[in-house]
Amino acid sequence: MRSVAQWCVGHRFLVLAVWLMALAGAVVAGSATGSSYANGTKLSGTPSAAAASLLQQxxxxxxxxxxxxxxxxxxxxxxxxxxxxxxxxxxxxxxxxxxxxxxxxxxxxxxxxxxxxxxxxxxxxxxxxxxxxxxxxxxxxxxxxxxxxxxxxxxxxxxxxxxxxATNPSSSSSTLIGVVAALVVLLLFFGTVLPALLPLLSAAVGLITGLQIVNMLSNSITMASFTSQLCILIGLGVGIDYALFVLTRTRTGLRRGLSVQEAVTTAVGTAGRAVLFAGVTVCIALLGILSVGVSELSGAAIGAAITVVFAVLAALTLLPALAGLMGTRLLTRRQRRAVARGETDYDEASRGWTRWGRLVQRRALVLGVAALGVMLALGAPFLSMRQGSADYSVDPTSTTTTTYRGYEMLVHGFGPGFSGPLQLVAPLNGPGDQAAFRNVVDAAGHAPDVVTAVGPQVFPAAPGHPAVALAKVYPAGSPQDPSTTHLITNLRDTVIPGALHGSHLHVLVGGQTALGIDLADQLSGKLPLFVGMVVALSFVLLLIVFRSLAIPVTAAVMNLLSAGTAFGVMTAVFQFGWFKSLVGVTNTGPVSPYLPILMFAVLFGLTTDYQVFLVSRIQEEWLERRDNAAAVRIGMATTGRIITAAAAIMTVVFFAFTFTTDRTIKMIGLGMAVAVATDALVVRTVLVPAVMYALDRTNWRLPRALDRVLPRLDLEGGDHDAAQQIPADELTGTETPSRA
Missing domain, CATH: 3.30.70.100 (Alpha-Beta Plaits)
Structure with a gap:
C-alpha cells in the first residue's frame, strides 16, 4: 500500500491523466450504449412463474x-x-x-x-x-x-x-442535495475549503466512472430499475467517507512535520489499508446476494459493488495524487504557520471525546443498557414488517403521475382489486379438462374476497404445447392488501382443489399480483440463510484482522442491531405511516421484498467499516500499552471525531435520497440514514466501548490452536505484530507473554 501511494504521489500528473481518460472513456462509451434497467420482476420456481411460462409457450x-x-x-x-x-x-x-x-x-x-x-x-x-x-x-x-x-x-x-x-417523472435533486449537505459537513470538519473539496472530487470521479460502466452492463445483465440510484446513493456515501479517512491521516502527518510524500504514504499505508478492507467487506456482502437467485436483485448488487470498487480505487490512487498536488495547502493557514514554527507535537486525541470515554468507562452498565434500549425500541416495528409489492396507491400523487390517477379511477369505479387481477391458467390435456376448468372459474368467482371471475378463454393446441385455458379473477382487496395474499393461498390450497373433484387438471394462479406475493415469500424465506452467511463471513474476516473471538462476536451483534433499527424505522414510516409526512410519504404499503436482503448486505458492510476504524485504533493502543481501559479510551478519543464526521456525511447523503419520488430509493435512503446515524452515535460511541470496558482483557484472547492456523493481516501496516494478542487454549486460559 505504501509503495502504491508513493508511486501515485511521485507520478501525480500521470495518475490524474489516467483517471480523466478513464472518466471520459466511460462517459463516451456509456452515452453510446445507453442503459436498460428492468421495470418488472422475473421469477422461477413458483406457481405464478409457471403460469407465465405456460402462457409464453x-x-x-x-x-x-x-x-x-x-x-x-x-x-x-x-x-x-x-x-x-x-x-x-x-x-x-x-x-x-x-x-x-x-x-x-x-x-x-x-x-x-x-x-x-x-x-x-x-x-x-x-x-x-x-x-x-x-x-x-x-x-x-x-x-x-x-x-x-x-x-x-x-x-x-x-x-x-x-x-x-416507467414513464412517471422522477426527482433528480436528491444527488445535488446530498452533495451540498456533505460539503457543509466537510467544511465544518476541516475548517477550510480546499481539503473539503478533495473528498467530493475523488468520490465524484470514481462514482461517475463506475456508474457509466454499470449503465453499460445493464444492457447485458438484468438489473432492477432502481440500480442506478442505488449506485449513486452508495457510491457517493462511501466514496466521500473513504477519501475522508485517507485525507484526515494525511493532514495529521503534515501537522506532525512530515513531508507531503511521507504524509500521504503513511496515510495510505495505515488508513488506506482499513479503507481497502472496508471496501472489500462491503463488496463481499453485496455479492453474497447472488446466492439468493433473483436476477434483478443480483444485478443491482453487482452494480453497487462495482461502484464501491471505484470509490476505493479513487480513495487509494486519485486522492493521494490530488493531495500531492495540493501539498501543505491541505492545512489551514494557522496550521501551516504552526508547522513552520516547529510546533509538530500534534495530538490526535480530542478532549471532548476523551472526557466522553472516561464517562462511558465510569457508567458502562447504565449507558450500555440505555443505548441497547434505544436500539431495541427503534428496531421493534421490524417484528411486524410485511413484505410485498406495493400497488399504485403509493405512487406520488402529483398531477403528472398517470399510474396513481388511473388507480384512483379504478378504485372509484370498480374497487381496488381491479388494478391487479389474478390469472387462472391451466393446460388442457383431456376431453373433460374444459368442464373442470369452468368449475374452477365458477368456484373462484364465489370465493371470499373475490368480486368477479371472467372467462375462460381457450387457446388451441399447437406443436410443442397443449391447449391452454385462461381466466381472470378480480379480488376485492388491492394488490398490497393482506386479504389478497390470503385469497391467493385460499385459491391454491382450498378453492381450486375442491372444485376439481379429483380431476387431474393442474390449475395455476398467476398474474403480476401473484408474482409479487410469490417473490416476497421466496425472498423472505431466504433472508435468514443470507443473514447467517454474511454474519459468518464477517466474523471470519474480523477474527483474522483482530485475532480475537470477543471482538467479532461483539461486531456481529452490534451490526445486527444497527440493521434492525433501519428495518424498524422503515416499517414504522412506510408500513405503519408514523411521521410519514416528514419524508413525503402519502400512502402506506408493504416493504419491497428486495430491500431487507439488499439493505442488510450494504448496512452490514458499512457498519463493519466503522467497527474496523474504531477497533483497529484501539488495538494499536492495546498492543503498545497492554492496558485495555486506556486503549479503549484513547481509541475513542482519536477516532470519535472522524467517525462522527464520516457518519454525518453518510447520513445526510442517504437522507437526501428521501426527497426522490422513487419509493424504493426513498425507503433505502431513510433506512440507511437511520442505521448509520444510530450506529455512529449509539453503537460505536456507547455500546461497543461499554462492552469492551466490561470484557477488559478478554477482548484480546484467542485460543492458541486457532492463533496458529489463522493467517495474519495487519490493517494499520505498522510495526506491531498482530500475534501480540492473548492466545490461550480457552478464553479463560493463561496469558502468554507478548513477543517484542
Missing part, C-alpha cells in the same frame, strides 16, 4: 405485460357517442404500437365487465407480447402518450401498469 400475446387504460367522464356516461368515438379511435392506434399483441375494449363483448355500474368509469386491457423489462423507454413513453391523447376537461384518461410506471 402457448399464447405469447397473453404472457407479456398487461396495462389498463382507464377513463372517466366528468359528466354523462362512457357510452356517450362522443366518448366512445374518442376512446375507440385511441384504442385502434394503441393496437398498432410496437409490442402490443391484443387490446380488449370495454365496448366489445369480451369487455362487458370493464364498465362500472354507474357507467362513469371504464377501462381497456392492453396485452404486450413481452414483459415490461423488455420494453424500451421510448416505446413506453409513446404508448402512454398515445393512450392519454383523448384526455380533456370532460374525459380523464390514465394508464395503470409497469410500463406506465
Amino acid at each position: 402457448a399464447v405469447p400475446g397473453q404472457s407479456g405485460d398487461t396495462e389498463q387504460i382507464v377513463f372517466q367522464v366528468k359528466s354523462g356516461t362512457v357510452r356517450d357517442p362522443a366518448v366512445r368515438t374518442d376512446v375507440t379511435g385511441m384504442l385502434g392506434k394503441v393496437s398498432h404500437l410496437p409490442g402490443v399483441s391484443d387490446v380488449t375494449s370495454p365496448y366489445g363483448p369480451a369487455g362487458a365487465e370493464q364498465i362500472s355500474a354507474d357507467r362513469t368509469v371504464a377501462f381497456a386491457t392492453v396485452n404486450f407480447d413481452k414483459d415490461a423489462n423488455s420494453i424500451p423507454q421510448d416505446e413506453a413513453t409513446r404508448f402512454v402518450d398515445t393512450a392519454r391523447a383523448p384526455d380533456s376537461a370532460r374525459l380523464q384518461v390514465d394508464v395503470v401498469g409497469d410500463v406506465a410506471a
